[in-house]
Amino acid sequence: MANGLVAGxxxxxxxxxxxxTSRRVPWTQRPRAARLMAEIARSNKTIDAIVVGEYERAFTGSQFAxxxxWCLRHGVQLWLPETGGPVDLGNRDHRALxxxxxAQSQREVLRARHRVLAAMRNQAIQQGRYLGGRPPYGYRLVDAGPHxxxxxARWGRRLxxxxxxxxxxxxxxxxFQQRLAGHSVASIARHLNERDIPCPSNVDPDRNRHRTRSAWTLRTVAVILxxxxxxxxxxxxxxxxxxxGPTSTPALSAKVAHSALVTEQDFITAQQIRATRTASDGQPRQFALAGLIHCGxxxxxxxxxxxxxxPTYxxxxxxTSTQRAGQLRPKTLYVREDHLVDAISIQLGDPGNDGHTRPELDRxxxxxxxxxLRDSGKIIVYDGAGWRLEEIDSS
Known part of the structure; x- marks a missing residue:
């Protein structure tokens, strides 16, 4: 295209x-383009024009302008096939073009990005393919055969x-065993540090150079769990x-792709656990309706x-304590668990109210x-004056 454009x-x-190199990267940050600009800056007029073979592969957004x-400042013309020669932004037709x-270049960038992300999503879901990134703590990378x-594959690339x-x-x-036993995330992190277990950034320092490598933190344990x-x-x-867009949501493979360190049922159970705290009298406090009551x-x-x-809620x-005490806000809402349980059990048809003995009465x-409530997918909405049951919004 460039040779045909300058012929004669x-x-x-x-x-x-x-x-x-992505076209979204500015010319000054592209290795070859930056070298071209440096060559023009010191060439003393040995180069008098930059010829671009295809606009969409060279520019996006405001890069052309x-x-x-820059070319005007250095006395260099900018040629494009679409204009049949040098571009002149003083020309109204050239500006419109x-x-x-x-706009077309930006649209192509978005289209290409969508295609790549959609392909990666399908590879993860349908093939369970490892698509790069750091292996999570507890795993290492091994060879999985030719591409x-x-x-x-002819280039020697392997999965x-x-x-x-x-x-x-x-x-x-x-x-996971500790979490399933009811221990808090902070307690798990503390025990790991007490046992001098190396944290992820300590195990793999080359791939975690931005970490301190000092000790386990609550956030690190929570991310693993x-x-x-x-x-x-x-x-x-x-x-x-x-x-x-649909490609922004996480993708989970439809089948098992590597050896598991925890069963799926235990993993799901671990996500629902709320660690019980031991009070001053040595007894744990248990709240049956934790997470099921929302403020109206x-x-x-x-x-x-x-x-x-x-138990109350x-x-x-x-x-919070970081706010001024006199700041205007609604009055703090309190409700007792036993009051709600008595009222809700009647509406749900508690088997204890019909006089019949049933196996679930042992709870x-x-x-x-x-x-x-959890089986029916409902929550309690309480506003101080009363309560109501609502379906959980799954969206």
């Missing part, structure tokens, strides 16, 4: 192509998959930066609160009510 007007003296202004080309694409790391996999299994890869299924796009004023979940020897409507009433 000049000749191409050098070619600069940035293979493998930026380079055009450049605006159209910029399924014949062209890539990789996750396999349990004999040094760290037992620690992951231990974390929430990672579904430990069930043996491949996961892609767990931390999407773009929340728009601010739509927050009510906090579990032990008051006068019984409260909502401070987002107020306390508050546990039966909590189980009924």
């Amino acid at each position: 007007s000049g000749r191409i003296v050098a070619a600069y192509f940035d293979a493998g 930026t380079l055009y202004a 450049m605006s159209l080309l910029a 399924p694409n014949p062209a890539d 990789q998959r996750l396999a349990p790391d004999p040094r760290t996999a037992p620690h992951v299994a231990w974390m 929430a990672n579904p890869r430990y069930t043996g299924r491949q996961v892609w796009n767990r931390r999407a930066t773009d929340t728009s 004023v601010c739509d927050r979940r009510l906090d579990s609160h032990w008051n006068h020897g019984r 409260r909502c401070r409507h987002g107020h 306390p009433r508050h546990r039966r009510v909590a189980a009924a």
Whole structure:
């Protein structure tokens, strides 16, 4: 394209192509393009024009206008096939054409990005393929055979998959065992530090250079306990930066792709556990309706609160100690668990109220009510004046 464009007007003296560089990167940050600009800046008029073979492969967004202004400062013309020669933004038709080309280029960037992300999503879901990134703590990368694409296979490219790391996999299994036993995330992290178990950044310092490598933190343990890869299924796009579109949601493989460190049932159970705290009298406080009561004023979940020897729930409507006490806000909401249980059990048809003996009566009433709410997918909405049951919004 470039040779045909300059035929009869000049000749191409050098070619600069940035293979493998995104067109979204500015010219000053592209290796070959930056070298071209440096060559023009010191060439003393030996180069009098930049010839672009295809606009969409060279520019996107406002990059053309930026380079055009740079070319004017250095006395260099900018040639495009679409204009049949040098671009002149003083020409109204050229300005309109450049605006159209910029929009088309941006659209092609988005289209290509969507195709790539959709392909990666399908590879993760349908094939369970490992698509790069750091292996999670407890796993290592092993060879998985030649690349399924014949062209890539001829180049010697091979697939990789996750396999349990004999040094760290037992620690992951231990974390899930502790969580299933009801221990808090902070307690698990503390015990790991007391046992001098190396944290992820210590085990793999080359791939975790931004970490301190000093000790386990609550956040590190929480992330491990929430990672579904430990069930043996491949996961892609767990931390999407773009929340728009169907490709932004996490993808979970339809089949097991590598050895599991925890069963799927135990993993699901671990996500639902709320560690019980031991009070000053040595007895754990248990709240059957924890997470099932929402505030009808601010739509927050009510906090579990032990008051006068019984479980209660409260909502401070987002107020914390970092805010001024005199700040205007709704009055703190309180409700007793036993009051709600008595009222809700009647509406749910508690088997204890019909006089018949049933197997589930061996559980306390508050546990039966909590189980009924979870099974039916309902929550309690309380606003101080009354309560109502609502379906959980799954969207």
